[in-house]
Amino acid sequence: MTEPLTFMMGKFPAPLQANRRYCKNHMWCQTTDGVLRFGFTTYAVRLMQDVYFLDWEINEGDTIALKQKIGHIETSKAMSDLFAPTTGTLVRFNPELLNDPSAINVDMYGNGWLFEIAGSDAETISMNDYHAFLEAGWEKTQNMLKGHM
Amino acid sequence: MARNRITVVLSQAQGKHPAKRALEESVVAALLMEPGVEVSVVPYLYDLGPDHTGRMFLESVRGDMVLLSWLFPRAAFWILDRDGIKGHWGESQLKSPHADAEDDEAKVPEPPKGIGALDVPNRHIYALDMRDFNNHEVYVEEVRRIAAECRERNEKKQKATTPAVPASLVQLGLVTHDEPPAPTRLFEPEQMLQAPAGRRWYPVIDYSRCTNCMECIDFCLFGVYGVNGEERILVENQDNCKKGCPACSRVCPEQAIIFPDYKTAAIAGAPIGAIANLKIDLSKLFGGSEKDAVSQAVLERDRELVAVGRDAVGTAVGLAKRQSHHGAKPKDDLDSLIDALDSLDI
Ligand code: SF4
Ligand code: SF4
Numbered sequence: 001m002t003e004p005l006t007f008m009m010g011k012f013p014a015p016l017q018a019n020r021r022y023c024k025n026h027m028w029c030q031t032t033d034g035v036l037r038f039g040f041t042t043y044a045v046r047l048m049q050d051v052y053f054l055d056w057e058i059n060e061g062d063t064i065a066l067k068q069k070i071g072h073i074e075t076s077k078a079m080s081d082l083f084a085p086t087t088g089t090l091v092r093f094n095p096e097l098l099n100d101p102s103a104i105n106v107d108m109y110g111n112g113w114l115f116e117i118a119g120s121d122a123e124t125i126s127m128n129d130y131h132a133f134l135e136a137g138w139e140k141t142q143n144m145l146k147g148h149m
Numbered sequence: 150m151a152r153n154r155i156t157v158v159l160s161q162a163q164g165k166h167p168a169k170r171a172l173e174e175s176v177v178a179a180l181l182m183e184p185g186v187e188v189s190v191v192p193y194l195y196d197l198g199p200d201h202t203g204r205m206f207l208e209s210v211r212g213d214m215v216l217l218s219w220l221f222p223r224a225a226f227w228i229l230d231r232d233g234i235k236g237h238w239g240e241s242q243l244k245s246p247h248a249d250a251e252d253d254e255a256k257v258p259e260p261p262k263g264i265g266a267l268d269v270p271n272r273h274i275y276a277l278d279m280r281d282f283n284n285h286e287v288y289v290e291e292v293r294r295i296a297a298e299c300r301e302r303n304e305k306k307q308k309a310t311t312p313a314v315p316a317s318l319v320q321l322g323l324v325t326h327d328e329p330p331a332p333t334r335l336f337e338p339e340q341m342l343q344a345p346a347g348r349r350w351y352p353v354i355d356y357s358r359c360t361n362c363m364e365c366i367d368f369c370l371f372g373v374y375g376v377n378g379e380e381r382i383l384v385e386n387q388d389n390c391k392k393g394c395p396a397c398s399r400v401c402p403e404q405a406i407i408f409p410d411y412k413t414a415a416i417a418g419a420p421i422g423a424i425a426n427l428k429i430d431l432s433k434l435f436g437g438s439e440k441d442a443v444s445q446a447v448l449e450r451d452r453e454l455v456a457v458g459r460d461a462v463g464t465a466v467g468l469a470k471r472q473s474h475h476g477a478k479p480k481d482d483l484d485s486l487i488d489a490l491d492s493l494d495i
Contacts, residue, residue, distance in 0.1 A: 025436030047431060067436055072412070078429045079412070083436035141434065 005127055007043060007134045010142075014042040014134075017109050021121055022130030023085040028109065029124045035091050036121055039113040040104060043134060047145075048075035054101040056115075060092050066123060073101075088119020153303070155296045156187045156210045159279075160194040160218035160225070163348065168283070169219065175285040176217065183289065185296055189341065194218050194228055195353075195409045196345035203341040207234050213299040215239075215275045215292055222276035224409035224418030227353045229274060230266050231384065238357070239275030239298075243282070243291050245420070263358040263405060264381065271306075273299060350410065351387030352397060355418070358405035365397045365406060368446070368467040370454065373397075391453040399446035400468070443468065 004018040016022070020030040026044035030037050040048075056071040058064060064084040071082040093115045096103055103112035125133065157180055162169040173190070180188040191203030194216070198204065207229070214236065218225045226238060275295050277288060352365070352373065361382050366374035374397075375385025398406035398416045407418040413430050447468075451461035 023436075026434065044431075044435065047434070069437075078431045080431035080435045081437055085436070144434075145429070 002127065005131045007131055007138075009043065009046055009138070012046055014046055016041065016127050016131060018127055020109075020127070021124035022127060022133075023124050024130075024133060025083055025085055027085050027114070029085065029121055031121065032116070035116040035118050036086065036088070037113050037116045038085055040108050041130075042108060045105060045108050047141075048073065048078045048080070049105075050076040051101040051104045052076065054097055054104070056093055058090060060090055062090050064088065064090055064117070084117075086117060086119045086121065086123045088117040091116040091118050153300055154185050154187050155213050155215060155292070155299055156189070157215045157217065157292055158207060158210070159188065159190045160216060160220070161190065161192050161342075162219040162279070163193045163196070169279070172279065172283055172285060176279075176288050179285050179289045180292060183292065183296075185300075186292060189336075190338065191341050192343070192345050194220065194225060196347070196349050197232075198346060198349070199232075201345060202336055202343065204232060206336040206341055207232070209336070210234075211270075211272070213239070213273045213275075213295075213303075215277065215295055217277045217279055217288060219279045220276075220409050221407075221414070221418035221420065222278055223355060223420060224353060224407045225276040225278075226274060227355045227407060227418070228409065229276075230356070231353055234274075235266055235269050236272045236274035237269060239273035239295065241275050241277050241291060242294060243277055243287065245278065245281045262360065263356050263403065264361050266356045267381070273302070348392075348410075349387070350392040350394075350408070351390045352384055353407040353409060353418070354382065354384060355405045355407055358403045359401075360403055360405075362402060364400050364402060364467075368400045368450070369397050370450065370459075370462065370466065391456070394449050394453050396446040396449040396453075399442040399449075 002018040005016045007014045007016065017028065020028045022028055022041065023038070026041050027038045028041050045051075051073060053074040054071065055073070058068075058070050064070060064087065066084055066087045068084045069081050070084050070090075073080050073082055094103075094111075094113050096111060097114070104114075106112060159173055159177055161173055177188055177190060180186050189206060191197065191206065192201075197207075216225050216229065220228070222241065229235070277291060279288075282288070359382060361380075363382060366376070366382060371389045371391060372386055373384060373390045375383055377383055395408040395411045395416050398404070398408055398411070404415065406416075408416050409418055411417045443464075447464050451463065454461055
Protein backbone atom coordinates (compact mmCIF):
# COMPACT_ATOMS: atom_id res chain seq x y z
CA MET A 1 0.00 0.00 0.00
CA THR A 2 1.21 3.53 -0.80
CA GLU A 3 2.06 5.83 2.07
CA PRO A 4 -0.07 8.98 2.17
CA LEU A 5 1.84 12.11 1.21
CA THR A 6 1.64 15.53 2.79
CA PHE A 7 2.25 18.69 0.85
CA MET A 8 3.70 21.52 2.93
CA MET A 9 2.10 24.87 2.17
CA GLY A 10 4.90 26.78 3.82
CA LYS A 11 4.52 25.66 7.41
CA PHE A 12 0.97 24.36 6.95
CA PRO A 13 0.57 20.69 6.15
CA ALA A 14 -1.93 19.65 3.50
CA PRO A 15 -2.25 15.88 3.90
CA LEU A 16 -3.31 13.80 0.90
CA GLN A 17 -5.02 10.44 1.09
CA ALA A 18 -3.41 7.46 -0.53
CA ASN A 19 -6.56 5.57 -1.51
CA ARG A 20 -7.84 7.95 -4.16
CA ARG A 21 -7.18 9.87 -7.36
CA TYR A 22 -6.79 13.63 -7.71
CA CYS A 23 -7.75 16.39 -10.13
CA LYS A 24 -5.86 19.48 -11.15
CA ASN A 25 -8.69 21.66 -9.91
CA HIS A 26 -7.82 20.52 -6.39
CA MET A 27 -10.48 17.92 -5.93
CA TRP A 28 -10.02 14.30 -4.97
CA CYS A 29 -11.85 11.51 -6.75
CA GLN A 30 -12.89 8.13 -5.45
CA THR A 31 -14.94 5.43 -7.09
CA THR A 32 -17.82 4.42 -4.78
CA ASP A 33 -20.53 2.01 -5.96
CA GLY A 34 -19.67 2.58 -9.59
CA VAL A 35 -19.83 6.37 -9.51
CA LEU A 36 -17.08 8.90 -9.04
CA ARG A 37 -17.26 10.86 -5.85
CA PHE A 38 -15.45 14.20 -5.67
CA GLY A 39 -14.45 16.52 -2.85
CA PHE A 40 -11.97 19.30 -2.13
CA THR A 41 -8.42 18.47 -1.12
CA THR A 42 -6.94 19.93 2.06
CA TYR A 43 -4.89 22.15 -0.18
CA ALA A 44 -8.04 23.77 -1.58
CA VAL A 45 -9.70 24.03 1.81
CA ARG A 46 -6.61 25.65 3.35
CA LEU A 47 -6.65 28.32 0.69
CA MET A 48 -10.34 29.00 1.12
CA GLN A 49 -10.78 28.53 4.87
CA ASP A 50 -14.29 28.57 6.32
CA VAL A 51 -16.93 27.87 3.71
CA TYR A 52 -19.90 30.26 3.93
CA PHE A 53 -21.92 29.54 0.81
CA LEU A 54 -21.97 26.84 -1.77
CA ASP A 55 -24.14 27.27 -4.85
CA TRP A 56 -24.71 24.77 -7.63
CA GLU A 57 -25.80 25.96 -11.06
CA ILE A 58 -26.68 22.57 -12.47
CA ASN A 59 -29.12 19.88 -11.42
CA GLU A 60 -28.84 16.24 -10.58
CA GLY A 61 -29.17 14.26 -13.80
CA ASP A 62 -27.58 16.96 -15.97
CA THR A 63 -24.87 16.03 -18.42
CA ILE A 64 -21.75 18.03 -17.73
CA ALA A 65 -18.55 18.61 -19.64
CA LEU A 66 -15.04 18.77 -18.27
CA LYS A 67 -14.27 22.31 -17.06
CA GLN A 68 -17.86 23.40 -17.40
CA LYS A 69 -18.80 25.95 -14.77
CA ILE A 70 -21.06 24.19 -12.31
CA GLY A 71 -21.25 26.40 -9.26
CA HIS A 72 -19.81 28.98 -6.96
CA ILE A 73 -18.32 28.94 -3.49
CA GLU A 74 -17.72 31.72 -1.01
CA THR A 75 -15.57 31.34 2.06
CA SER A 76 -14.09 33.56 4.72
CA LYS A 77 -11.04 34.26 2.58
CA ALA A 78 -12.01 33.57 -0.96
CA MET A 79 -14.60 32.97 -3.56
CA SER A 80 -14.43 30.93 -6.68
CA ASP A 81 -16.40 29.53 -9.52
CA LEU A 82 -16.42 25.77 -9.49
CA PHE A 83 -15.76 23.66 -12.56
CA ALA A 84 -16.54 20.10 -13.47
CA PRO A 85 -13.55 17.82 -12.90
CA THR A 86 -14.66 15.41 -15.59
CA THR A 87 -17.26 14.76 -18.28
CA GLY A 88 -20.29 12.72 -17.33
CA THR A 89 -23.69 12.85 -15.71
CA LEU A 90 -24.18 14.45 -12.37
CA VAL A 91 -25.67 11.78 -10.12
CA ARG A 92 -26.17 13.77 -6.96
CA PHE A 93 -24.85 16.50 -4.73
CA ASN A 94 -23.92 15.80 -1.17
CA PRO A 95 -27.29 16.57 0.43
CA GLU A 96 -25.69 17.37 3.76
CA LEU A 97 -23.81 20.33 2.31
CA LEU A 98 -26.87 21.95 0.82
CA ASN A 99 -28.01 23.24 4.18
CA ASP A 100 -24.69 23.54 5.91
CA PRO A 101 -21.44 23.42 3.97
CA SER A 102 -19.26 23.30 7.07
CA ALA A 103 -18.50 19.59 6.63
CA ILE A 104 -16.15 20.71 3.86
CA ASN A 105 -13.96 22.21 6.55
CA VAL A 106 -14.38 19.52 9.13
CA ASP A 107 -14.10 16.39 7.02
CA MET A 108 -13.16 17.21 3.42
CA TYR A 109 -12.05 13.67 2.61
CA GLY A 110 -15.15 12.09 4.16
CA ASN A 111 -18.56 13.62 4.93
CA GLY A 112 -17.56 16.83 3.20
CA TRP A 113 -17.63 15.29 -0.28
CA LEU A 114 -19.18 17.51 -2.96
CA PHE A 115 -20.91 15.49 -5.65
CA GLU A 116 -21.00 12.20 -7.54
CA ILE A 117 -20.62 11.87 -11.28
CA ALA A 118 -21.18 8.88 -13.54
CA GLY A 119 -18.32 9.20 -15.98
CA SER A 120 -14.72 8.38 -16.63
CA ASP A 121 -11.81 9.14 -14.34
CA ALA A 122 -9.42 9.49 -17.27
CA GLU A 123 -8.73 13.10 -16.34
CA THR A 124 -7.62 12.29 -12.81
CA ILE A 125 -4.05 11.88 -11.66
CA SER A 126 -2.38 9.80 -8.99
CA MET A 127 -1.56 11.11 -5.54
CA ASN A 128 2.13 11.29 -6.46
CA ASP A 129 1.38 13.27 -9.58
CA TYR A 130 -0.93 15.59 -7.68
CA HIS A 131 1.78 16.14 -5.09
CA ALA A 132 4.24 16.98 -7.86
CA PHE A 133 1.63 19.26 -9.43
CA LEU A 134 1.27 21.14 -6.14
CA GLU A 135 5.05 21.48 -5.82
CA ALA A 136 5.33 22.83 -9.33
CA GLY A 137 2.57 25.39 -8.85
CA TRP A 138 3.34 26.43 -5.30
CA GLU A 139 5.58 29.36 -6.07
CA LYS A 140 3.11 30.90 -8.49
CA THR A 141 0.27 30.33 -6.06
CA GLN A 142 2.23 31.99 -3.29
CA ASN A 143 3.00 34.95 -5.48
CA MET A 144 -0.66 35.32 -6.22
CA LEU A 145 -1.59 35.08 -2.57
CA LYS A 146 1.12 37.53 -1.55
CA GLY A 147 0.12 39.92 -4.25
CA HIS A 148 -3.27 39.73 -2.70
CA MET A 149 -2.79 39.74 1.05
CA MET B 150 -33.08 74.36 11.35
CA ALA B 151 -33.68 72.43 8.19
CA ARG B 152 -30.27 73.10 6.73
CA ASN B 153 -28.59 71.50 9.68
CA ARG B 154 -30.38 68.29 9.04
CA ILE B 155 -28.68 65.51 7.22
CA THR B 156 -30.54 63.32 4.77
CA VAL B 157 -30.01 59.60 5.15
CA VAL B 158 -31.28 57.40 2.35
CA LEU B 159 -31.34 53.66 2.68
CA SER B 160 -31.31 51.78 -0.59
CA GLN B 161 -32.80 48.33 -0.13
CA ALA B 162 -31.25 45.06 -1.17
CA GLN B 163 -32.49 43.35 -4.31
CA GLY B 164 -34.95 40.55 -3.65
CA LYS B 165 -36.46 39.84 -0.29
CA HIS B 166 -33.61 38.47 1.74
CA PRO B 167 -35.06 38.27 5.29
CA ALA B 168 -31.79 38.97 7.13
CA LYS B 169 -31.08 41.97 4.94
CA ARG B 170 -34.63 43.28 5.36
CA ALA B 171 -34.32 42.88 9.13
CA LEU B 172 -31.12 44.91 9.22
CA GLU B 173 -32.66 47.57 7.00
CA GLU B 174 -35.65 47.82 9.28
CA SER B 175 -33.64 48.11 12.45
CA VAL B 176 -31.36 50.76 10.93
CA VAL B 177 -34.35 52.81 9.79
CA ALA B 178 -36.15 52.40 13.10
CA ALA B 179 -33.09 53.60 14.99
CA LEU B 180 -32.45 56.53 12.65
CA LEU B 181 -36.05 57.71 12.95
CA MET B 182 -35.29 58.41 16.60
CA GLU B 183 -32.17 60.43 15.80
CA PRO B 184 -32.53 64.21 16.08
CA GLY B 185 -31.31 66.10 13.02
CA VAL B 186 -31.64 63.11 10.73
CA GLU B 187 -34.13 62.83 7.87
CA VAL B 188 -34.40 59.20 6.86
CA SER B 189 -35.97 57.76 3.71
CA VAL B 190 -35.98 54.40 2.01
CA VAL B 191 -35.69 53.67 -1.71
CA PRO B 192 -35.31 50.37 -3.62
CA TYR B 193 -31.98 49.06 -4.89
CA LEU B 194 -30.21 52.12 -6.27
CA TYR B 195 -28.67 50.52 -9.34
CA ASP B 196 -32.09 49.48 -10.65
CA LEU B 197 -33.81 52.85 -10.27
CA GLY B 198 -34.81 54.31 -13.62
CA PRO B 199 -35.16 58.07 -14.16
CA ASP B 200 -38.93 58.00 -13.63
CA HIS B 201 -38.84 56.21 -10.35
CA THR B 202 -40.10 58.29 -7.45
CA GLY B 203 -37.24 57.08 -5.28
CA ARG B 204 -34.79 58.44 -7.80
CA MET B 205 -36.65 61.73 -8.05
CA PHE B 206 -36.50 61.97 -4.32
CA LEU B 207 -32.73 61.43 -4.36
CA GLU B 208 -32.45 64.14 -7.00
CA SER B 209 -34.39 66.52 -4.78
CA VAL B 210 -31.99 66.22 -1.86
CA ARG B 211 -29.80 69.28 -1.82
CA GLY B 212 -27.66 69.09 1.30
CA ASP B 213 -25.22 66.55 2.64
CA MET B 214 -26.40 62.99 2.25
CA VAL B 215 -25.61 59.58 3.63
CA LEU B 216 -26.50 56.65 1.42
CA LEU B 217 -26.73 53.22 2.99
CA SER B 218 -26.76 50.49 0.39
CA TRP B 219 -25.79 46.90 -0.38
CA LEU B 220 -23.18 48.13 -2.77
CA PHE B 221 -19.56 49.05 -2.50
CA PRO B 222 -19.38 52.74 -1.53
CA ARG B 223 -17.44 53.52 -4.68
CA ALA B 224 -20.14 51.88 -6.79
CA ALA B 225 -22.97 53.65 -4.95
CA PHE B 226 -21.26 57.03 -5.21
CA TRP B 227 -20.64 56.79 -8.95
CA ILE B 228 -24.14 55.44 -9.66
CA LEU B 229 -25.47 58.57 -8.00
CA ASP B 230 -23.08 60.69 -10.04
CA ARG B 231 -24.26 58.94 -13.17
CA ASP B 232 -27.85 59.79 -12.18
CA GLY B 233 -26.88 63.44 -11.81
CA ILE B 234 -26.89 63.26 -8.02
CA LYS B 235 -23.51 64.73 -7.34
CA GLY B 236 -21.42 65.76 -4.41
CA HIS B 237 -17.97 65.52 -2.95
CA TRP B 238 -16.85 62.12 -1.72
CA GLY B 239 -17.52 61.86 2.01
CA GLU B 240 -15.07 59.54 3.69
CA SER B 241 -16.73 57.06 5.99
CA GLN B 242 -14.86 55.93 9.06
CA LEU B 243 -16.56 52.56 8.98
CA LYS B 244 -13.92 50.08 8.13
CA SER B 245 -15.01 46.93 6.46
CA PRO B 246 -14.36 44.04 8.85
CA HIS B 247 -12.68 42.27 5.97
CA ALA B 248 -9.90 44.83 6.10
CA ASP B 249 -6.99 44.06 8.40
CA ALA B 250 -6.71 46.65 11.13
CA GLU B 251 -2.90 46.76 11.13
CA ASP B 252 -2.79 47.73 7.52
CA ASP B 253 -5.03 50.71 7.88
CA GLU B 254 -2.56 53.40 8.90
CA ALA B 255 -0.29 52.47 6.07
CA LYS B 256 -2.91 53.35 3.50
CA VAL B 257 -2.40 56.83 2.14
CA PRO B 258 -5.28 57.89 -0.05
CA GLU B 259 -4.02 57.88 -3.59
CA PRO B 260 -4.09 61.18 -5.44
CA PRO B 261 -6.93 61.28 -7.94
CA LYS B 262 -5.54 60.51 -11.36
CA GLY B 263 -8.80 60.66 -13.27
CA ILE B 264 -10.62 63.48 -14.95
CA GLY B 265 -13.04 63.86 -12.05
CA ALA B 266 -16.78 64.45 -11.96
CA LEU B 267 -18.43 67.44 -13.61
CA ASP B 268 -20.45 70.17 -11.89
CA VAL B 269 -20.03 68.97 -8.36
CA PRO B 270 -22.17 71.01 -5.98
CA ASN B 271 -20.93 72.09 -2.61
CA ARG B 272 -22.08 69.18 -0.52
CA HIS B 273 -20.82 65.78 0.51
CA ILE B 274 -22.20 62.34 -0.16
CA TYR B 275 -21.22 59.50 2.14
CA ALA B 276 -21.83 55.94 1.05
CA LEU B 277 -21.93 53.17 3.65
CA ASP B 278 -21.93 49.50 2.77
CA MET B 279 -24.68 47.54 4.51
CA ARG B 280 -22.78 44.29 3.97
CA ASP B 281 -20.02 45.30 6.34
CA PHE B 282 -21.85 44.83 9.65
CA ASN B 283 -25.04 43.15 10.71
CA ASN B 284 -25.60 45.39 13.67
CA HIS B 285 -27.61 48.59 13.21
CA GLU B 286 -25.83 50.45 15.99
CA VAL B 287 -22.60 50.67 14.01
CA TYR B 288 -24.44 52.48 11.23
CA VAL B 289 -26.33 54.78 13.56
CA GLU B 290 -23.05 55.74 15.27
CA GLU B 291 -21.46 56.51 11.94
CA VAL B 292 -24.45 58.60 10.83
CA ARG B 293 -24.09 60.62 14.05
CA ARG B 294 -20.42 61.14 13.40
CA ILE B 295 -21.06 62.19 9.81
CA ALA B 296 -23.86 64.54 10.87
CA ALA B 297 -21.47 66.23 13.31
CA GLU B 298 -18.74 66.41 10.70
CA CYS B 299 -21.11 68.03 8.20
CA ARG B 300 -22.41 70.49 10.75
CA GLU B 301 -18.89 71.55 11.57
CA ARG B 302 -17.93 71.87 7.93
CA ASN B 303 -21.02 73.91 7.14
CA GLU B 304 -20.44 76.19 10.11
CA LYS B 305 -16.90 76.83 8.96
CA LYS B 306 -18.16 77.58 5.50
CA GLN B 307 -20.73 79.90 6.94
CA LYS B 308 -18.11 81.78 9.01
CA ALA B 309 -15.93 82.14 5.98
CA THR B 310 -18.69 83.69 3.90
CA THR B 311 -20.57 85.71 6.50
CA PRO B 312 -18.52 88.93 6.67
CA ALA B 313 -18.80 89.66 2.99
CA VAL B 314 -22.54 89.19 2.81
CA PRO B 315 -25.11 91.74 3.97
CA ALA B 316 -26.95 90.53 7.02
CA SER B 317 -30.26 90.16 5.27
CA LEU B 318 -28.79 87.72 2.79
CA VAL B 319 -26.96 85.57 5.25
CA GLN B 320 -29.84 83.30 5.83
CA LEU B 321 -30.18 82.54 2.17
CA GLY B 322 -26.48 82.42 1.57
CA LEU B 323 -25.69 79.62 3.93
CA VAL B 324 -26.21 76.91 1.46
CA THR B 325 -25.10 76.99 -2.11
CA HIS B 326 -28.46 75.88 -3.40
CA ASP B 327 -31.99 76.77 -2.51
CA GLU B 328 -33.35 75.70 0.78
CA PRO B 329 -34.11 71.99 0.41
CA PRO B 330 -37.79 71.32 -0.07
CA ALA B 331 -39.09 69.15 2.73
CA PRO B 332 -38.76 65.95 0.74
CA THR B 333 -41.03 63.71 2.76
CA ARG B 334 -44.04 65.81 1.89
CA LEU B 335 -43.40 65.72 -1.85
CA PHE B 336 -42.76 62.03 -2.10
CA GLU B 337 -45.03 59.46 -0.58
CA PRO B 338 -43.02 56.64 0.98
CA GLU B 339 -45.15 54.00 -0.77
CA GLN B 340 -44.38 55.50 -4.15
CA MET B 341 -40.72 55.68 -3.35
CA LEU B 342 -40.71 52.00 -2.56
CA GLN B 343 -42.42 50.86 -5.72
CA ALA B 344 -40.49 47.97 -7.18
CA PRO B 345 -38.24 49.09 -10.04
CA ALA B 346 -39.22 47.85 -13.50
CA GLY B 347 -36.60 45.13 -13.39
CA ARG B 348 -32.95 44.51 -12.81
CA ARG B 349 -30.65 46.68 -14.81
CA TRP B 350 -27.12 46.10 -16.03
CA TYR B 351 -24.80 48.83 -17.25
CA PRO B 352 -21.32 50.14 -16.64
CA VAL B 353 -20.74 52.90 -14.13
CA ILE B 354 -17.67 55.08 -14.63
CA ASP B 355 -15.55 56.12 -11.67
CA TYR B 356 -14.35 59.48 -12.91
CA SER B 357 -11.84 59.76 -10.11
CA ARG B 358 -9.94 57.01 -11.95
CA CYS B 359 -11.02 57.50 -15.56
CA THR B 360 -8.40 59.25 -17.69
CA ASN B 361 -10.64 59.61 -20.74
CA CYS B 362 -8.43 57.28 -22.76
CA MET B 363 -11.36 56.00 -24.87
CA GLU B 364 -10.39 52.32 -24.69
CA CYS B 365 -13.91 51.42 -23.63
CA ILE B 366 -15.68 53.22 -26.44
CA ASP B 367 -13.38 51.53 -28.96
CA PHE B 368 -13.87 48.14 -27.40
CA CYS B 369 -17.62 48.03 -26.87
CA LEU B 370 -19.39 47.17 -30.11
CA PHE B 371 -22.86 47.74 -28.74
CA GLY B 372 -22.76 51.52 -28.65
CA VAL B 373 -22.98 51.81 -24.91
CA TYR B 374 -20.36 54.51 -24.59
CA GLY B 375 -20.40 57.99 -26.02
CA VAL B 376 -18.78 61.37 -25.49
CA ASN B 377 -20.31 64.67 -24.49
CA GLY B 378 -19.69 68.08 -26.06
CA GLU B 379 -16.32 68.34 -24.35
CA GLU B 380 -15.25 64.93 -25.58
CA ARG B 381 -15.65 63.38 -22.16
CA ILE B 382 -16.42 59.70 -22.07
CA LEU B 383 -19.85 58.79 -20.76
CA VAL B 384 -22.24 55.88 -20.65
CA GLU B 385 -24.67 57.03 -23.30
CA ASN B 386 -26.95 54.09 -24.05
CA GLN B 387 -26.88 52.07 -20.89
CA ASP B 388 -29.69 49.77 -22.01
CA ASN B 389 -27.58 48.50 -24.90
CA CYS B 390 -25.24 46.85 -22.43
CA LYS B 391 -25.38 43.07 -22.35
CA LYS B 392 -26.63 41.63 -19.11
CA GLY B 393 -23.93 39.82 -17.17
CA CYS B 394 -21.16 40.96 -19.49
CA PRO B 395 -18.41 42.93 -17.74
CA ALA B 396 -16.05 42.85 -20.74
CA CYS B 397 -15.12 46.50 -21.01
CA SER B 398 -14.23 46.72 -17.32
CA ARG B 399 -11.41 44.28 -18.03
CA VAL B 400 -10.16 46.41 -20.87
CA CYS B 401 -10.16 49.73 -19.03
CA PRO B 402 -6.51 50.35 -18.10
CA GLU B 403 -7.52 52.29 -14.98
CA GLN B 404 -10.10 49.89 -13.56
CA ALA B 405 -12.49 52.82 -13.73
CA ILE B 406 -15.47 50.82 -14.99
CA ILE B 407 -17.70 49.36 -12.32
CA PHE B 408 -20.39 46.74 -12.79
CA PRO B 409 -21.95 46.97 -9.32
CA ASP B 410 -23.66 43.57 -9.55
CA TYR B 411 -20.70 41.61 -10.88
CA LYS B 412 -19.51 38.74 -8.67
CA THR B 413 -15.88 39.72 -8.24
CA ALA B 414 -15.17 42.56 -5.87
CA ALA B 415 -12.63 44.33 -8.05
CA ILE B 416 -15.17 44.80 -10.84
CA ALA B 417 -18.10 45.49 -8.51
CA GLY B 418 -16.37 48.59 -7.17
CA ALA B 419 -14.46 47.44 -4.10
CA PRO B 420 -12.47 50.20 -2.39
CA ILE B 421 -9.10 50.64 -4.04
CA GLY B 422 -6.98 50.81 -0.91
CA ALA B 423 -8.69 47.87 0.74
CA ILE B 424 -8.82 45.69 -2.32
CA ALA B 425 -5.92 43.63 -1.07
CA ASN B 426 -7.93 42.61 1.94
CA LEU B 427 -10.94 41.46 0.06
CA LYS B 428 -11.75 37.95 -0.82
CA ILE B 429 -9.49 36.44 -3.35
CA ASP B 430 -10.94 34.85 -6.45
CA LEU B 431 -9.57 31.34 -6.74
CA SER B 432 -11.47 30.46 -9.91
CA LYS B 433 -8.30 30.02 -11.94
CA LEU B 434 -6.80 27.73 -9.37
CA PHE B 435 -9.96 25.66 -9.29
CA GLY B 436 -10.06 25.02 -12.99
CA GLY B 437 -11.33 28.19 -14.61
CA SER B 438 -9.79 28.45 -18.01
CA GLU B 439 -9.65 32.24 -18.23
CA LYS B 440 -6.44 33.62 -19.54
CA ASP B 441 -5.51 37.27 -19.13
CA ALA B 442 -8.11 39.97 -18.68
CA VAL B 443 -8.09 41.11 -22.28
CA SER B 444 -8.61 37.65 -23.77
CA GLN B 445 -11.36 37.13 -21.26
CA ALA B 446 -12.99 40.39 -22.34
CA VAL B 447 -12.67 39.41 -25.99
CA LEU B 448 -14.37 36.09 -25.27
CA GLU B 449 -17.18 37.76 -23.39
CA ARG B 450 -17.67 40.28 -26.16
CA ASP B 451 -17.73 37.59 -28.85
CA ARG B 452 -20.30 35.66 -26.87
CA GLU B 453 -22.59 38.71 -26.80
CA LEU B 454 -22.02 39.43 -30.48
CA VAL B 455 -22.95 35.89 -31.45
CA ALA B 456 -25.96 35.99 -29.15
CA VAL B 457 -27.43 38.87 -31.17
CA GLY B 458 -26.62 37.21 -34.48
CA ARG B 459 -23.50 39.22 -35.29
CA ASP B 460 -20.07 37.83 -36.12
CA ALA B 461 -17.43 37.31 -33.48
CA VAL B 462 -14.53 39.70 -33.98
CA GLY B 463 -11.92 38.25 -31.64
CA THR B 464 -9.04 40.62 -31.05
CA ALA B 465 -9.43 42.34 -34.42
CA VAL B 466 -11.50 45.26 -33.21
CA GLY B 467 -11.02 47.93 -30.59
CA LEU B 468 -7.82 46.79 -28.94
CA ALA B 469 -5.11 48.41 -31.02
CA LYS B 470 -4.22 51.31 -28.77
CA ARG B 471 -4.04 49.41 -25.59
CA GLN B 472 -0.51 48.11 -25.22
CA SER B 473 1.19 51.20 -26.60
CA HIS B 474 0.61 53.67 -23.81
CA HIS B 475 -0.16 51.53 -20.83
CA GLY B 476 2.39 50.32 -18.34
CA ALA B 477 4.34 53.50 -17.72
CA LYS B 478 2.34 54.59 -14.70
CA PRO B 479 2.98 53.21 -11.22
CA LYS B 480 0.50 50.51 -10.43
CA ASP B 481 -1.83 50.74 -7.51
CA ASP B 482 -3.22 47.90 -5.42
CA LEU B 483 -6.10 47.18 -7.72
CA ASP B 484 -3.85 46.98 -10.76
CA SER B 485 -1.52 44.59 -8.98
CA LEU B 486 -4.31 42.36 -7.79
CA ILE B 487 -5.70 42.01 -11.26
CA ASP B 488 -2.24 41.38 -12.66
CA ALA B 489 -1.55 38.78 -10.00
CA LEU B 490 -4.66 36.88 -10.96
CA ASP B 491 -3.78 37.18 -14.62
CA SER B 492 -0.28 35.84 -14.20
CA LEU B 493 -1.46 32.76 -12.40
CA ASP B 494 -1.51 30.42 -15.30
CA ILE B 495 -2.55 27.16 -13.74
S1 SF4 C 1 -11.31 52.82 -20.66
FE1 SF4 C 1 -11.50 53.42 -18.54
S2 SF4 C 1 -10.11 55.16 -18.28
FE2 SF4 C 1 -10.41 54.85 -20.46
S3 SF4 C 1 -12.09 56.25 -20.97
FE3 SF4 C 1 -13.01 54.24 -20.57
S4 SF4 C 1 -13.52 54.35 -18.40
FE4 SF4 C 1 -12.10 56.00 -18.78
S1 SF4 D 1 -20.16 45.09 -20.81
FE1 SF4 D 1 -20.04 44.61 -22.96
S2 SF4 D 1 -21.87 45.49 -23.84
FE2 SF4 D 1 -21.65 46.37 -21.83
S3 SF4 D 1 -20.57 48.27 -22.16
FE3 SF4 D 1 -19.04 46.74 -21.73
S4 SF4 D 1 -18.37 45.91 -23.67
FE4 SF4 D 1 -20.26 47.04 -24.00
